[in-house]
Amino acid sequence: MRVHFIAIGGSAMHNLALALHEKGDQVTGSDDAIFEPSKSRLENKGLLPEEMGWFSNKINSDIDAVILGMHAKEDNPELQRAQELGLKIYSYPEFLYEQSKDKTRVVIGGSHGKTTITSMILHVLHYHDKEVDFMVGAQLEGFDTMVHLTEDNDFMLLEGDEYLSSPIDRRPKFHLYQPNIALLSGIAWDHINVFPTFENYIEQFQLFTESMVNGSILVYNEEDPVVKQIAEGATKPTRKHPYFTPEYFVENGETFLVTPEGDMPIEVFGKHNLSNLAGAKWICQHMGIDEEDFYEAISTFKGASKRLEKIGEVRGTLAYKDFAHSPSKVKATTTAVKEQFPEKQLVACLELHTYSSLDEEFLQQYKNALDAADKAIVFYSPEAVQLKRLNEINSDQIAEAFQHKNLKVYTNPQLFQEYLKTEAFVNSVVLFMSSGNYGGLDFDQVKEWL
Template identity: 55%
Template sequence: MQKIHFIAIGGAAMHNLAIDLHNRGFVITGSDDEIYEPSRTLLADKGLLPAEMGWFPEKITADLSCVILGMHARVDNPELAKAQELGIKIYSYPEFIYSQSLHKQRVVIAGSHGKTTITSMILHVLKYHKRKFDYMVGARIEGFDTMAKLSDAPVIVIEGDEYLSSPIDRQPKFLHYHPHVMLMSGIAWDHINVYPDFNDYVHQFELLADELPKAGSFIYDETDALVAKIGSVEREAVRKLPYQAHPSKVRDGKTFLILSNKKELEIEVFGEHNLKNLNGAKFVLSQIGIEDEEFYAAIPSFKGAAKRLELVGQNAETVIYKDFAHAPSKVEATTKAVKAQFPNRQLIACLELHTFSSLNKDFLGEYANKLNAADVPVVYFSPKTLEHKKLPAITPEDIKVHFNNPNLQVFTDNESLKAFLLSQSWRNANLLMMSSGTFGGLDFNELAKTILM
């Protein structure tokens, strides 16, 4: 029986992989110096939550089959040092997933934005039609117990992240997967802490495309200039499948796909970006045995991945959404989507600057005009987050200048933000809250309840 130890078991991908392997009968142990919800409860429910937080070299024993190293750990981690000393095989999680997928058809979904939603759409359709498949996805999906699954399935669908693989493996995660079918959704500069040069960031996607084997399939958004350029390169015996947004119409706040026979099909997701995501998912599925008719039978019941235009609450005059959007391209696409879906309603859109990139003065200019689709644009950031990330201070004036929007409201404490939102008129108005954080612990459900009263 294989015994595997996870260093930094609390990570989003790491804890899901640990739980899946535990469910399959592997002996799993792990360590971390901090574990937050929902990882904490999910690990505890399986008896996998470490008894103490911290790093314990004594957990690294010669009988381990391997160690899986998470990005949250540091290069001088004492457990890592012990594993290296004992000569135990050390994997990053993408390396491990590849090692378990050597004899599968590998499908990789890559891009600076949209990859979680596209992957989720593909998984939803495959499950709807009771196909056998493995997967790795970056968000929780309705109907799936974990965000990762490995089995004897003939195909695996992987959300391909461009971030570094581990503290001792500085190449992008997606370069480990060696796809047979690959989709690229779009490229917009991100992760400037590891890709301070934009051209270097783009080059990682070029390398991924060049990985495709003969008879491989490259599906790409031809409306994205950088992706279209990568797609235009001839690669021997690689099938090129460019896509655009699926034809659609919006009526009474609902989105309908327009099918080739002119029939209309109502769907739950909306926005130009999601119509691209949907069409990309359809193209991918066509390469792994799902016909268009099967796709259209399944997609109306897809409600979206967690935290992607997630409905918090609504009444006859107001709809409140929260979204994981934080990178400039995602912020713009999500804001435009909500405004286009409800063009006659005022849109109050709030963005939290929370990531290393978004709080970096050298990157702030990338947000110019990205909130312009909102009638009332709002930015929140916490000076404490800047201190925690050891970044230079920024001021509300810095934010206003870089966002290039004279109507922008900027807040640095969430109580003032909450008071501002509650002071607004919510007759015929919608609220969009965008962040990879929590707006300093703001209770979204309580806020929504008060607004919708």
């Protein structure tokens, strides 16, 4: 099959391009800017466009499928040419469904935890040599790409993102997968630029359960009241399996999971990650992995990239980075680190980077999110606020929103880095939470500064 990607450089898009190339399809693509690591990975496989930009002459009737990324606009010249020729145009999730419509589709959904749960499941399946097709939102140890497609595998495991599918398809991605088995981890309002009210946001998850095939299985977090209500009201699944945080304890900076086989040390930590583990166990059992085999495999799971990822440890001071940015994720991550290292000073650094986090009204949702930290640092870029065409915010508004007694606000990347270089972090844990990079912070240098 000949496939052309419009906006091939995105994190998800370039991984799909690599997966199709690996599968033997003929892949081409365009983009107006491609950054690392996408650039090198595409270049290594001969898929990097020769020049940046959009070129309508790249589109012809020999193309079997065009895959349209969110980075493209509705007036993109390649998209317009494809429409003129009547070519089949897919959004990213549409194409994944097309590739998996004859397989058992397992979809992991929720506002938070879905990448970690999907990663846990993949780790366990990989540990036991069980081959499945998959799409996950983070790079995993032992896997070359975040997307894997075959003709033969029985299962397709999909991380179910609730964000929009493409510039010309405004449906949430996870509405298109039609799962046979699904999981809902937790719901906390996000993407306010698309879902302006919490009620509107919740509705997307209700629609997700109704998109499941008849006779399907729904695994859900019964400790989340909104998820519990949605799951109990769902009509398509004929089997429903609630899960809850399993028993565990922390001893000398190590987390132990209480299992029927005895207390088992695990690499990940935090109540939210133990909850994720419980959900992953249910899904693995539905995919043919028994409980004992699950525990054996999960004990070696170190986490997904940027999900409570350890940067380094120097003379009793540790540094972690995490993708957390929404209020519920920030609170869960900060609490988890403090619980794991109660004797250490916790310095929690949060970058306000997303549209929601920089909105002056949504900012109030962060109240008490950093309470577990001994010191709290909030970084944001006024330029990012302007680019997103939002009302300006200031340090007083941030202090009022977070309600933390020991909070500092930085808007200058150099001053923030100077703080990291000069502060005496003794017996501390420094936690970086962001979906960005604090205006150019090199995490490889952080260990050196500590």
